[in-house]
Amino acid sequence: MSDILVHAEAGVMTITLNRLDRKNSITSDMYAKLADAMGTAQADEGVRVVMIQGHETVFCAGNDIGDFLDKPPAGQDAPVFRFLRAIATFPKPLLAAVCGPAVGIGTTMLLHCDLVYAGDNAAFSMPFVNLGLCPEAASSLLVPQMLGYHRAAEALMLGEPFFAEAALEVGLVNRILPPTEANNYANAQARKLAAKPLASLVETKRLMKKGQQQLVLQQMVDEGEAFGRMLVAPAAKEAFTAFMEKRKPDFSKV
Ligand code: COA
Secondary structure, three states: OOOEEEEEEOOEEEEEEOOHHHOOOEOHHHHHHHHHHHHHHHHOOOOOEEEEEOOOOOOEOOEOHHHHHHOOOOOOOOHHHHHHHHHHOOOOOEEEEEOOEEEOHHHHHHHHOOEEEEEOOOEEEOOOHHHOOOOOOOHHHHHHHHHOHHHHHHHHHHOOOEEHHHHHHHOOOOEEEOHHHHHHHHHHHHHHHHOOOHHHHHHHHHHHHHHHHHHHHHHHHHHHHHHHHHHOOHHHHHHHHHHHOOOOOOOOOO
């Protein structure tokens, strides 16, 4: 079965991350499929709302680390950046249902969703520094805005997980549910939105976002340039190799 499932019904396009044996980590091919699905959803008048979901045990373990080593994203047209721009500029409602680990982009993509529903097992983390990298998806702008500077620094510098209750408190998620119910609940909310006048939804979203849309896109470009440099630098190489070899990284020489 495909690692990205796309299903459209009743005006809702549901995109499912479906690579459970690798904890729904995302390869560059998967980013390309995700970006294409978002493009289709934007263009197709029959799609009024998009929802992204994983499995009740895991949402997404971030970027596939082997892929980072083999196929580091080259330039702003790399599939990962296409996907990030697509979700940052998506004009229609975008929802997510998140259960279990949401690592790296598994958390940062939520910053671009309008509604997020979490299983009570959700664990959010942005361990970019621990991988010798820096934030992406405009998270270096949006996380401080959402969490306040000091909590953002903790989340982005220490990279330790925070859980559903904390995510609810800061407004990263709308509601906490049993993991077995999160996808269905988010789908029901998506259907509610799909029954509303689309032009009003689109205008409401545009007006809420327009103040910093350009800032978000510019931040993504700046982050992308730094991220690209850091991906091939010694600290990231050591972190990725350590992950593949199932050992702790040794940053003492970098
Ligand atoms: N890239 C590639 N493979 C990954 C992966 C990733 N991001 N995340 C998990 N996997 C693989 C593991 O290597 C493991 O492979 P194996 O069966 O060959 O040993 C398999 O998926 C299962 O993962 P495991 O770590 O055993 O599951 P877990 O339930 O104990 O932990 C996570 C789940 C998500 C907490 C943990 O896998 C993890 O921290 N992954 C890395 C996250 C990360 O740093 N992502 C990059 C962010 S930019």
